[in-house]
Amino acid sequence: MPKSKAFAMSTIETELANLLTTRTNLQARQAAQAVEVEQAVATRRRLLIEGGDAAAIAEAERACREIEGTAYGITDALSEIERCITEAEARIEAARVDAERERVAGGLEQNASExxxxxxxxxxxxxxxxxxxxxxxxxxxxxxxxxxxxxxxxxxxxxxxxxxxxxxxxxxxxxxxxxxxxxxxxxxxxxxxxxxxxxxxxxxxxxxxxxxxxxxxxRQEIGQDLPVHHDALPDFTPASDEMQVFVISPFQYIGADRVPTMVTSPSTHLPRPVAQRAIELGVATDYQSREWQAAHQDAGLHASVRGSVGWDDCVDIEFDLAAWRRAETERQRSTWLTDQRQAA
Structure with a gap:
């Protein structure tokens, strides 16, 4: 916003704040004045009913006229204050709209040059x-x-x-x-x-x-709310690559389909995070180690012993592939969003 427009906006806002303060003060005076009016009217009523002397009644009449005139003046001033407040608020809103128009238009011009x-x-x-x-x-x-x-x-x-x-x-x-x-x-x-x-x-x-x-x-020929294009999010699903492992001890894990999966073959290909977990726990290796050779010397290097192994015989490596994929997807999404915010 140009400096002159910013100054004008500040001046209008100060004017509005002063008007609001004045209205609050007048409303307080109006409430107090209403009590005094009621008291003056009650005094005049009593003198007229009781037949007081003319001088007292005249004084009561004068007091009522004076205080009622003051009350009317306060009401009239409040009415004018309300009109001024409405006008100031309208000017502030118009200035805000003008500032928003200038912001959008200036942004388009700057982007055009860029x-x-x-x-x-x-x-x-x-x-x-x-x-x-x-x-x-x-x-x-x-x-x-x-x-x-x-x-x-x-x-x-x-x-x-x-x-x-x-x-x-x-x-x-x-x-x-x-x-x-x-x-x-x-x-x-x-x-x-x-x-x-x-x-x-x-x-x-x-x-x-x-x-x-x-x-x-x-020129106010169109509004400042223009269509904005938002890029579609990329696919954050982790890659489904596999790696070969050599199984030392039968083990089990939860697969991507949420179904318990038993691994008993001497060598097989597994999703990489599953294979890395099994290697970490020592139930598998990524090469034909001495432990692997000792475990399979009787069964043969390429034999499958799945039929003779039950679930109780399998080490639970406590790995849920489906949960891991969900967590990794969310991690990659969060990282991408953070990078986008930092680049903006």
Whole structure:
């Protein structure tokens, strides 16, 4: 908010505070005055009923007129105070709305400049990519190009350079979702060219549109509550990779489906957190240790003894894979949200 507008807002708020204080004081006087009016009226009533002398009755009449006039004046002043309070509150609300409009419009204008600057940087980077692409194309010899894709045909150096650039972009930015045919030399290709635009020109048009919206907000042609886009959250589910373990003692754990799972095979592949827990407790190892060889020398290195082992024979490693996955998902989500807040 500009300094002059901030000063004006502060002045109105001070004025309103003074009005509220005055109203409170007048209301207190009005309450006290009501008691005095009642007393004066009661005195006049008594003198008139009792037939008091004329001088006393006249004095009572004068006192009633004076105090009733004062009470009327207080009521009239309160009415004016209420009007002034309503007006001040309306001015404060109008100033607040103006400040909010200026905040939104100023934010759009600032973002427009930031977008244009970032797009200019992108344009320079893409120019460097284009130069590297051209260098790659002239570096590849015809003899080398002939060996690039023997299954589908002979690719040209330019075709190879195009494919590497597209593949490199998708590798660096998976969310870009480029749809293009990177092997146009094949007879079976369905090539769909990607239309290109100058990022700086696009950003300039976008920035101009943002400035027009800011002007419309200031002119009160549209409201300041604009649609806001919120990114969808990524998938925080931990990877389901496995590792091989060599089982020294049969053991059990709770699987991802919440079902107790028995592990009796001399060697097997298990979800990594389960395997690491079993190794930690010494009921399994990640190599054919002496303990493992001693445990299976009679049964044979590749024999499965599951049929002869019961649940009571299995060590409970006290690991719930489903619970672990839930906790790890929440941990990754919390970490991501914290990083987003710190970057904002």
């Amino acid at each position: 977008i244009e600057a970032a797009a200019a940087s992108l344009t320079k980077t893409l120019a460097a990519v284009a130069k590297a692409h051209g260098m790659l194309a002239i570096t590849i010899s015809g003899a080398a190009a002939g060996q690039y894709d023997p299954a589908y045909g002979t690719a040209s150096p330019v075709d190879i350079a195009n494919a590497l650039v597209l593949q490199g972009l998708v590798h660096a930015m998976p969310g870009l979702e480029v749809h293009a045919e990177i092997n146009p030399w094949s007879l079976y290709s369905l090539r769909q060219p990607v239309e290109g635009t100058d990022p700086a020109a696009t950003a300039s048009g976008f920035g101009q549109r943002l400035r027009e919206i800011a002007g419309s907000i200031r």
